[in-house]
Amino acid sequence: MNSTTLSIVLKTAERCNLNCSYCYFFNGLDQSFKSRPKFILRSTIDNLISFISQGMQDLNIKKLSIIFHGGEPMMQPMEDFIYLTEKLLQIVPRENLELSIQTNATLVTSKWIDLFNKYKIQVGVSIDGPKEYHDKYRVDHYGNSSHEREERGIKLLQQKLKTPIGFLIV
Secondary structure (H helix, E strand, O other): OOOOEEEEEEEOEOOOOEOOOOOOOOOOOOOHHHHOOOEOOHHHHHHHHHHHHHHHHHOOOOEEEEEEEOOOHHHOOHHHHHHHHHHHHHHOOHHHEEEEEEEOOOOOOHHHHHHHHHOOEEEEEEEOOOHHHHHHHOEEOOOOEOHHHHHHHHHHHHHHOOOOEEEEEO
16 A cells, blocks of 8 residues: 655645744735735635545545644634535545644634544644743734733643644744
8 A cells, every 4th residue: 555645734824813023924025915815715625625636546645644834724714624624534534634733822712622633633833932932022913922822722722632732842
């Protein structure tokens, strides 16, 4: 059996709820993201699913790994996130599908964690360390701290998520 895995980093959100000063995407010279849809469209999801399915078939790839990314992927409407995940499950058997999300954890709720558990989605959290370092660069669009919100989200994940949390300390 071919053990090759197709790995995709999928940008599902063209926006972020934070305004990190070092963000190359949102604080760079290219501001074209403002003219694109805020979140991945269902029509784009449908086209993507068709493309992935055909590509996996043509190349005899059995395993698929997708990282939901952004901006902040948890800004995407939950219904669209479910739609995308269900569509992926229609083309790849659960045992051959690895799903993960990279988040700043500020929008974590019990409902999101229920989805992560239901679909076996691994969670990676990016954080800049202790409050004094974190809030130097990772503030919201009003200049407010994000550390307490991230910390709250991480604690909720630790309490309810059934898989280990990964951390990206910037």
